[in-house]
Amino acid sequence: MRPSLRWMNIHAFSSVRSRSTSFIGLGRMGHEMAFNLFSKQFAQANESEFVVCDTVPETAQSFCSNFVKQFPGSRIKIAKTPEEATLASRTIITMLPSSPQVQNVYNNGIIPTLRSLPADQVQSTLCIDSTTLDVDVARSVSENVTALGSQMVDAPVSGGVTGAKAATLAFLVGGTTTAFDQAQPILASMGQRIIHCGPSGAGLAAKICNNLILGVQQIVVGEAMLLGTKLGLDPAILSSVISSSTGNCWSISVNNPIPHALPEKSPPCERDYEGGFATALMLKDMGLASNVATLSGCPVPLGLTAQRLYGQMIEEQPELARKDFSSVYQYLKQAMEEGKRIKVGVESP
Structure with a gap:
């Protein structure tokens, strides 16, 4: 049949x-x-x-x-x-x-x-x-x-x-x-x-915790690199020192925010911060972290401060929303050159 x-x-x-x-x-x-x-x-x-x-x-x-x-x-x-x-x-x-x-x-x-x-x-x-x-x-x-x-x-x-x-x-x-x-x-x-x-949900919980670290990490790397160059250090030498010391992290050894600081690599800063992880997406992830932290009663003061800084960046310079989040270095550098104080912090409840 x-x-x-x-x-x-x-x-x-x-x-x-x-x-x-x-x-x-x-x-x-x-x-x-x-x-x-x-x-x-x-x-x-x-x-x-x-x-x-x-x-x-x-x-x-x-x-x-x-x-x-x-x-x-x-x-x-x-x-x-x-x-x-x-x-x-x-x-x-x-x-x-x-x-x-x-x-x-x-x-x-x-x-x-x-x-x-x-x-x-x-x-x-x-x-x-x-x-x-x-x-x-x-x-x-x-x-x-x-x-x-x-x-x-x-x-x-x-x-x-x-x-x-x-x-x-x-x-x-x-x-x-x-x-x-x-x-x-x-x-x-x-x-x-x-x-x-x-x-279910455990993968996301792990990712949110990871990006909470990453979002804060990229800012402090930008601060350190800006301070080092201001003190006269060569960016490549400073990056090499940090990469072989206790300050080593992904944001310094892979996603370094200063052009030519990693001669053998090509982080987004080498392309005017194009082609990386958008600042707007990092702001979203920091928001996810702060929201779940609030719901669980877990204090994340540095995470909240980082979230506010990324938000402030995008508000003041909307073009940075699509740029890689390591462009926070450029934001800090411009503020320094203009003599502008950056005020971010966690508001008291």
């Missing part, structure tokens, strides 16, 4: 969906992550299919054109909506700006579409969200996804655009062991360290 047309359509749908991966959000980070993931999946199995989705159609079109040019014969499509991306693939990765976008994409797109699928398709679906967002929002979205029978992890990243491009990111993962095991080989195509931090 020949199978019915309906059965064959369902079978074909299931087959295509099983070998397809959708990536939603092609910003600075998402673009590099998707490119690495798709290129490695294509190398491993050239029958793989890829789907991209972005709020800016031209961004998705440009990504597809570049990918096909570098990988002739690859199958890549553009989904106009998260619904289309969900229908197309059983692996869905999102890399979005923040909490509101995640809520919209999942609650109004991915989750309603999952509800419309056959049970076996829902159960075979894995959602990976690499957005840095509010922990409670992430947990709520995950609960809604897993309640349907799908798997989901929060997997924010550390390593910046440079790490995304080089596929050396660290993924800080929250979710069940089953979901983590499914996500790990996918994340390994985009990063080097895949760390299971605990249940």
Whole structure:
């Protein structure tokens, strides 16, 4: 007996969906992550299919054109909506700006579409969200996804655009062991360290704590480098001293804010602070840290001060919002040259 047309359509749908991966959000980070993931999946199995989705159609079109040019014969499509991306693939990765976008994409797109699928398709679906967002929002979205029978992890990243491009990111993962095991080989195509931090939301909690340190760290590195050069030290020599001393950190040895201070590297300061982690995004992350700290009753006075400084930077010089957050050095330097005192602090309750 020949199978019915309906059965064959369902079978074909299931087959295509099983070998397809959708990536939603092609910003600075998402673009590099998707490119690495798709290129490695294509190398491993050239029958793989890829789907991209972005709020800016031209961004998705440009990504597809570049990918096909570098990988002739690859199958890549553009989904106009998260619904289309969900229908197309059983692996869905999102890399979005923040909490509101995640809520919209999942609650109004991915989750309603999952509800419309056959049970076996829902159960075979894995959602990976690499957005840095509010922990409670992430947990709520995950609960809604897993309640349907799908798997989901929060997997924010550390390593910046440079790490995304080089596929050396660290993924800080929250979710069940089953979901983590499914996500790990996918994340390994985009990063080097895949760390299971605990249940849903744990990856984000770890990321927020990390970026709390990073946001404060970049400011004090800018202060130290500015002070050192003011005292007549060569930036490269000062950077070398700090990098080999107790002050060593990522902000001095990788994301140094002074041009030519790292002769063998190319931090954003070498490109007028373009192409790094935007100050506006760091301000967002500092806000996430201060909000969750307030809710948990944890004092973070330096974090609050750093948050206020990044906010003040953007308010006074809006063009710095899109620049790498190491441009705080430029902000401090300009204030020094103008004889301006920078007043930031934690207001008393």
